[in-house]
Amino acid sequence: TEVVAALLWEGDRFLICQRPAHKTRGLLWEFVGGKVEPGETKAQALRRECREELGIEIEVEDVFMEVLHTYPDMQVHLTLFNSRIKGAPQLLEHHALRWILPAEIPQYDFCPADQEILAKLRRERG
Secondary structure, eight states: OEEEEEEEEETTEEEEEEOOTTSTTTTOEEOSEEEOOTTOOHHHHHHHHHHHHHSOEEEEEEEEEEEEEEOSSOEEEEEEEEEEEESOOOOSSOSEEEEEOGGGGGGSOBOGGGHHHHHHHHHHHO
16 A cells, blocks of 8 residues: 655654544554555645645655555555645644654654654654
8 A cells, every 4th residue: 555644844843643543553643644546646645635634735845765564454655755834734633743853752652654764763863
């Protein structure tokens, strides 16, 4: 499954979102994003997901990192894009939102597919 996500910065903090309790991997933290639908480019999918989940527009930039992860129920190819946010994020779908420093990563329980990305963030920005 092709999945895209946005790495959004506000100064030296980046945005994380807590999954709704009723969804798979409920209440784990993640980057905003979702599945690429048939006929969409990755950038189109990411812009759509950000509108649907946070009510924001974003500018999709370069790829920060790609990860292949196998969950018990699916395999995902996650592409995390550096992106610029336009507007203030709203809680339309997630349980909670936080702007955190890379050094604060260990305080949150993230989705397993994000672990390699988080390690890179801590190395480069932490």
